Amino acid sequence: MNRLTSSFLRACFVLALLVFPNLSKSQDVMNGGFESVSSLPNTTGQWTLADYWGNALSAVGDPDVYHMEGSGGGDLPETPVAIISPLQGMALAGFIACGEEGTNRREYLTGQFSEALIAGARYQMTFAIANGERTPFSEAGLGVSGLGMFFSEGSPEQIELAPLELEPHFAFSQVIFSREWQWMAFAFTAQEAYTHFTWGVFGADAQHGIEVREGIAPSMAYYFLDGFKISEITGELENEDNTSDGRGPNVKPDRPNLDLDDALSWFVPNAFTPNGDGENDLFLPVLNNMDLIKMEVFNRWGELMWMTADPNAVGWNGLHAEGAEALTGAYVWKLQMKKMNGQLVTKTGSLNLIR
Numbered sequence: 366m367n368r369l370t371s372s373f374l375r376a377c378f379v380l381a382l383l384v385f386p387n388l389s390k391s392q393d394v395m396n397g398g399f400e401s402v403s404s405l406p407n408t409t410g411q412w413t414l415a416d417y418w419g420n421a422l423s424a425v426g427d428p429d430v431y432h433m434e435g436s437g438g439g440d441l442p443e444t445p446v447a448i449i450s451p452l453q454g455m456a457l458a459g460f461i462a463c464g465e466e467g468t469n470r471r472e473y474l475t476g477q478f479s480e481a482l483i484a485g486a487r488y489q490m491t492f493a494i495a496n497g498e499r500t501p502f503s504e505a506g507l508g509v510s511g512l513g514m515f516f517s518e519g520s521p522e523q524i525e526l527a528p529l530e531l532e533p534h535f536a537f538s539q540v541i542f543s544r545e546w547q548w549m550a551f552a553f554t555a556q557e558a559y560t561h562f563t564w565g566v567f568g569a570d571a572q573h574g575i576e577v578r579e580g581i582a583p584s585m586a587y588y589f590l591d592g593f594k595i596s597e598i599t600g601e602l603e604n605e606d607n608t609s610d611g612r613g614p615n616v617k618p619d620r621p622n623l624d625l626d627d628a629l630s631w632f633v634p635n636a637f638t639p640n641g642d643g644e645n646d647l648f649l650p651v652l653n654n655m656d657l658i659k660m661e662v663f664n665r666w667g668e669l670m671w672m673t674a675d676p677n678a679v680g681w682n683g684l685h686a687e688g689a690e691a692l693t694g695a696y697v698w699k700l701q702m703k704k705m706n707g708q709l710v711t712k713t714g715s716l717n718l719i720r
Contacts, residue, residue, distance in 0.1 A: 394562075395477045397492070397593035399430055399456040406430050406439025409446075412474075415458060421473035421523040421563055428460035428474050431589075442636060442717060446505050447497025450635050450717060452546045452591040459589045462566050463509050466575040470585070471528045473565035475520045476593060482516075482555040487598040490514070490535075490562075491550045495589045498544050498638065498645050499579045506583030508542030511566050511573040516559040533567045542578040544645070545634055546591070552598065564590070631655055631702060636717040639683030639690075647680030648716065650700055658701040658709065662716065665695060683718055693720050 395417035402414045410427035412420055420426040433441045433455040442450045444459070451457045464470030482488060499506055513536030515521065515529070523529055535551050566573060566586075577583060637648040650660060657676040664670055670691055671681040683691050696716045703709055 392478055392480045392482065392488075392595055392597060394593040394595055395479055397476070398451075398454045398591060399458050400454045402430060402432060402456065405432050406435040408438040409444075411439060412458065412460075415456075417477045418458065419475035419520050419561075421475050421529065421565075422520050423473070423523040423525060425525045426472045426523060428458060428472050430456065430458050432456045442719065443500070444497070445500075446503050446587050447499050447589070448636060448638065448719060449495060449497035449589050452493045452495075454591075457589050457591040459587060460565070462512060462586045462588050463507070463570065463573070463575060464585050465507070466570050469528050469570050470526050471523070471565060472526070473521075473523060473529065473563050474590065475561055475563045477561055478559065478595060481518075481558040481560045482595075483597070484555055484558050487552065487554050488595055489550065489552050489598055490593075490595050491548060492593040493546045493548050493591045494541065494543075495546045496542055496544055496578075496587065497589055498636065501642070503580070503587075504584045505587035506578055506580030507575055507586035508540040508578040509566055509573055509575050509586040510538055510540045511568070512537050512541055512564070512588070513567055515563045515567065516553075516555070516557075517561050517563065518557060518559060520561050521563055528569055529563070529565070529567050530569075531567050536567070540574050540576050540578075541588075542576075542586075545632065548592075631700075631712070633698060633700060633712070633714055633716075635715065636719055637683070638719045640720050647682055648698075648718075649678065649680030652702060654705055655710070656703045658703055660701070661699045663697045663699070664691070665697075670696065683720075690720075691718055693718055 396415060399415045401416040403416065404414055406414055409429045412418060412428040412430055415430040420428055431439055431441050431444055433451065435441065438445045442448050446459060458474060460472040460474050461470065496505065513533030515531050515533045521529055521531060535553060575586065632651045634648065637645050639646045650657065659672065659674045661669060662671040662681055670685060685691060696718060698714055698716050700712045701709065
């Protein structure tokens with residue numbers, strides 16, 4: 366495992382690995398990507414613009430919706446909290462999962478299913494979560510354990526910003542914090558005809574771990590969300606060992622289902638900020654148990670901006686080969702890798718350079 370992989374794995378982890386069974390498409394999450402908005406957001410706290418989403422009926426809770434075509438505090442990729450691009454589409458949402466330890470400050474996001482779930486049926490829920498690239502003036506930087514999901518018929522009701530004293534049907538015991546998007550996936554059996562789900566930290570601060578992950582004295586754990594989906598499982602769900610996955614809605618895993626020392630994985634950031642502040646100044650893929658063969662970055666006209674075939678390369682610093690600064694904007698990367706069995710893999714994607 367090289368130093369880049371080791372650093373990456375300390376910062377984030379694979380939250381769940383499922384061998385996907387046959388999935389039915391009869392039910393889904395309404396506006397799961399936050400793309401449908403009544404108008405474009407122009408500041409934070411405008412969760413009401415996202416169709417079918419709620420704030421657990423709090424009188425003061427103000428989750429956020431952001432859009433690439435928004436303005437002011439409601440646009441992307443630079444938000445008042447962090448720099449981030451949508452995982453898919455042009456929109457995403459964000460919320461304050463908790464405040465500083467002892468404050469018991471909470472926000473929640475409540476979504477709706479297109480149809481009520483079938484009591485006794487088995488489902489798989491997937492979505493993506495990230496903390497983004499923290500800005501110098503952001504109050505975020507805390508990570509928290511116990512992020513979980515509560516299913517219900519109708520929305521639960523939060524009193525102002527107090528914790529919901531409900532037992533989530535599924536929760537992650539680890540402290541979750543990652544600058545980049547990470548997929549979450551879990552399976553559960555619907556105990557009732559659920560119509561809603563609520564995501565956040567349930568119960569008082571004393572029940573959870575709250576840690577400073579970035580910044581000197583952050584005041585909140587802030588998370589971005591995108592890509593919510595639910596599918597009914599019509600076949601048998603299996604784990605890596607080909608044994609039945611017995612995790613039900615009340616089972617809380619203490620560790621990922623993936624052995625990070627042996628797993629093949631790769632990750633390429635979708636943005637970097639080469640402004641010399643010492644944070645996210647370099648662009649480079651992170652490979653686990655895979656070898657870098659070559660990586661290239663091109664501008665929109667196809668001009669080669671940077672290339673390396675060195676597995677120990679420090680990364681692209683945002684300069685042309687001749688030393689001039691590359692312009693802010695979108696670029697395309699091409700990555701060639703080799704698996705442990707010798708198989709070659711080629712991937713391409715987009716990158717945002719932000720100064």
